[in-house]
Amino acid sequence: MATLRNLKIKTSTCKRIVKELHSYEKEVEREAAKTADMKSNGADPYDLKQQENVLAESRMMVPDCHKRLEAALTDLKGTLAEVEESGQKEGAEIDDARSTILEVEQFFESSEV
Numbered sequence: 001m002a003t004l005r006n007l008k009i010k011t012s013t014c015k016r017i018v019k020e021l022h023s024y025e026k027e028v029e030r031e032a033a034k035t036a037d038m039k040s041n042g043a044d045p046y047d048l049k050q051q052e053n054v055l056a057e058s059r060m061m062v063p064d065c066h067k068r069l070e071a072a073l074t075d076l077k078g079t080l081a082e083v084e085e086s087g088q089k090e091g092a093e094i095d096d097a098r099s100t101i102l103e104v105e106q107f108f109e110s111s112e113v
Contacts, residue, residue: 004093007083010076011097014104017072021065024058031055066111073104 035051043051080097088094 004083004088004091007076007079007097008093010072010079011093011100014069014072014076014100017065017069018104018107021062021069024061024065028055028058028062031058069104070108073101076101 031051031054035048035055038048038051076097080094080101083094
């Protein structure tokens with residue numbers, strides 16, 4: 001049986017993963033700019049290769065975060081449904097979970113376009 005505590009934990013997990021995803025996206029932009037700058041300045045080939053590796057690692061984290069966010073969202077929806085089935089329809093935790101679900105779904109819609 002799902003409890004409000006579980007719901008709160010799963011809501012926080014979704015929020016944390018969204019923050020991580022935004023952070024990784026910013027990191028990719030930053031590293032891409034740094035790589036482009038190094039190329040234009042004719043940096044040492046070894047340093048450039050290392051920078052490209054850093055950029056590749058950052059890019060790999062974005063799809064991983066997407067998968068984790070999808071899993072966390074599914075988990076949150078299931079827990080919210082269980083809590084609502086147990087008779088609890090109102091409360092700060094439930095409202096927070098609903099708003100988080102909406103935010104994450106809107107994020108997915110905007111990132112697919």
